[in-house]
Amino acid sequence: MRLRDLFFVTGTIEDAPTPVTKRMLRLRINCPTQSWTPGQQIRISVDGLLTRRTYSIWDGDETGLELRVLDHGDGPGARWARTARPGQEVVFTKPEGSFVPRPDAPYHLFVGEETASVPFGPMLRSLNGSPHHAVIEVDTPDDRLPLENVHWHYREGAPAASSDTLLNAVRDLSLPDEPGVAYVAGEAKTIQSVRAHLVNDRGWPRRTILTKPFWTPGKKGME
Numbered sequence: 001m002r003l004r005d006l007f008f009v010t011g012t013i014e015d016a017p018t019p020v021t022k023r024m025l026r027l028r029i030n031c032p033t034q035s036w037t038p039g040q041q042i043r044i045s046v047d048g049l050l051t052r053r054t055y056s057i058w059d060g061d062e063t064g065l066e067l068r069v070l071d072h073g074d075g076p077g078a079r080w081a082r083t084a085r086p087g088q089e090v091v092f093t094k095p096e097g098s099f100v101p102r103p104d105a106p107y108h109l110f111v112g113e114e115t116a117s118v119p120f121g122p123m124l125r126s127l128n129g130s131p132h133h134a135v136i137e138v139d140t141p142d143d144r145l146p147l148e149n150v151h152w153h154y155r156e157g158a159p160a161a162s163s164d165t166l167l168n169a170v171r172d173l174s175l176p177d178e179p180g181v182a183y184v185a186g187e188a189k190t191i192q193s194v195r196a197h198l199v200n201d202r203g204w205p206r207r208t209i210l211t212k213p214f215w216t217p218g219k220k221g222m223e
């Protein structure tokens with residue numbers, strides 16, 4: 001066994017990236033069976049072994065993993081996704097992360113933007129009818145991934161960073177008086193505002209709010 005195989009999984013791109021929304025690309029990696037929990041992610045070497053970017057698992061089976069990568073513009077991750085070719089080798093870390101549904105939650109609240117909607121897909125599918133609310137902001141209706149029972153909100157060209165659209169949508173949400181468990185992901189500054197609202201205005205204990213910053217302007221590869 002090579003040293004690399006102790007820490008990394010090696011797979012291959014199955015087919016050319018295909019758009020599944022206006023800016024979201026579907027990539028499927030054929031690889032040895034991976035055990036994963038909805039909400040978890042992998043870290044991919046996108047430009048040599050040292051430049052890595054993190055992507056949530058959208059779906060997976062015994063033969064591979066599916067990702068959804070937002071083509072946001074320029075960056076090693078976005079370039080890797082756009083230019084991936086069938087048969088290309090992909091080196092990544094095993095699925096990991098604790099941003100996963102809490103089974104004992106009285107109800108679940110999902111809040112995020114385009115990139116957050118990727119882990120929300122399998123997390124929502126795993127709930128099997130448990131009560132939940134999902135508020136997702138995207139630029140336009142063409143940016144929606146196929147998720148059911150979601151309150152969609154649209155920025156219509158406004159920036160996703162420090163987004164008032166998402167914060168106001170959460171403020172307007174009718175929720176039970178008692179706290180549930182919140183999963184807040186996506187742009188870092190928007191996450192901070194949403195968490196502050198849940199804590200200060202709704203009285204949710206901090207421990208009931210799971211946050212996962214994915215990106216923010218000016219920072220590269222947040223994890």
Ligand SMILES: Cc1cc2nc3c(=O)[nH]c(=O)nc-3n(C[C@H](O)[C@H](O)[C@H](O)COP(=O)(O)OP(=O)(O)OC[C@H]3O[C@@H](n4cnc5c(N)ncnc54)[C@H](O)[C@@H]3O)c2cc1C
Nearest residue numbers: 054056069070075076077078118214215217218219220221
């Ligand atoms: C736990 C975790 C899970 C993630 N899951 C996903 C996922 O499933 N799908 C996905 O697409 N991304 C996901 N991301 C984000 C991903 O890891 C990269 O940060 C993202 O693809 C940008 O990488 P890049 O190399 O293209 O740009 P970078 O070089 O890392 O960023 C350059 C600049 O691009 C801008 N930028 C980056 N991302 C965005 C964006 N979404 N919208 C607007 N501007 C942006 C920012 O100004 C940033 O400073 C996840 C991140 C984390 C930490």
